[in-house]
Amino acid sequence: MAIKSDTSESRISTDVVKTLRSGIGRVTEEVIEEIQTRIPEYSRPSDQIYIKVVRMAVEQAIEGFLDRIEHPGAPWNPEPFRMIGRGEAAEGRSLESLQAAMRLGARVGWRRLTELAGPLGLSPQCLYDLGEIIFLHLDQLADAAAEGFEEARAHVAGEIDRRRGRLLDLLLSRPPAGDEAIADLAEAAGWRLPRTVAAVALDDQHGTCRVPRLPSDVLTGPERPVPCLLVPDPAGPGQAQMLERALRGRRVAVGPAVPPASAATSLRWAGEALELSRRGVLPRGLLRCEDHMATLVVFKDEELVSALAEVRLAPLAHLRPTQQDRLAETLLAWLRHGRGAGEVAARLHVHPQTVRYRLRQLEELYGDQLADPDIRFELEIALRARQAVTACPARRGA
Structure with missing residues (x-):
């Protein structure tokens, strides 16, 4: 020089x-x-x-x-x-x-x-x-x-970025890595090992996934098969607000909070929720798996749920589609919210007399089956799945 x-x-x-x-x-x-x-x-x-x-x-x-x-x-x-x-x-x-x-x-x-x-x-x-x-x-x-x-x-x-990338790979590996291996790599990456983590699945429909600006303790994996984030202590102060601000306007799903060694499980649930959002079964935007656990469980094995629905909803099959929709909606409200016509009517925003008429139709169609708690449980599963699919825009436009 x-x-x-x-x-x-x-x-x-x-x-x-x-x-x-x-x-x-x-x-x-x-x-x-x-x-x-x-x-x-x-x-x-x-x-x-x-x-x-x-x-x-x-x-x-x-x-x-x-x-x-x-x-x-x-x-x-x-x-x-x-x-x-x-x-x-x-x-x-x-x-x-x-x-x-x-x-x-x-x-x-x-x-x-x-x-x-x-x-x-x-x-x-x-x-x-x-x-x-x-x-x-x-x-x-x-x-x-x-x-x-x-x-x-x-x-x-x-x-540090390379070490954190390896740490994310280790946390999301299957079978899960041992606690000691995770702790050692976390220390080498300068990452404080939290009590719990939540995986966030990011939508990647166009093949490129840009990660927003996030706190340094959030691990990022935009190039992974399922682009994702890993958020430490997701229930901690300010964490929910941080995600809302950073991910506003994007289709993402936040998995349940789990111990670090179970991060892959959190990502699996988040990925399934994201896929249901793409299909219109769950809403778009920022989804939290904890708010949709019943739907996630119902859609875990759709073939099995379809087979269950075919059996349990068979008494409605011969009705016109509009009749099926009204009776299915009434039966699900009755199963979920109690057996009083007044409460069901309030949930459905119809007259109690209308509910009583529909319930009589259901009793005629199902007979003694509605008195069996196991059948009622299976009916609710089938009706929840039907309701989610019916609400899907793609299905409605089909």
């Missing part, structure tokens, strides 16, 4: 540079002391390795400044300060402390220069030129450190 030549640099005499070099040791000690006194992050009196790193950085900064004066057009190697920037990122600090240390070192250097101006016979113009070089040099050091810092952060972020 070449440093652009500056006419001001050429006005500094070789004798001045030699004199400044002779005082490097004293200035270095003063800069280090000032930094460690005024910036707590760099005060580690018992850490000899770290003290050596700080000393090396200060010495290289001062040597680089003097080299710049002595050889204005010479190439400059920014790698040492890129390395320092990477070290700051590895320590988990921001660049503020490093930048403050650099500014402090520049002030100490400038102070010493002004003290030497008289003995060295430096003219005001010469002193001005030296000050300009100090701040230009400071900018270059800061830029190199920032480059290294961002490189390190990008590398760490990429590694």
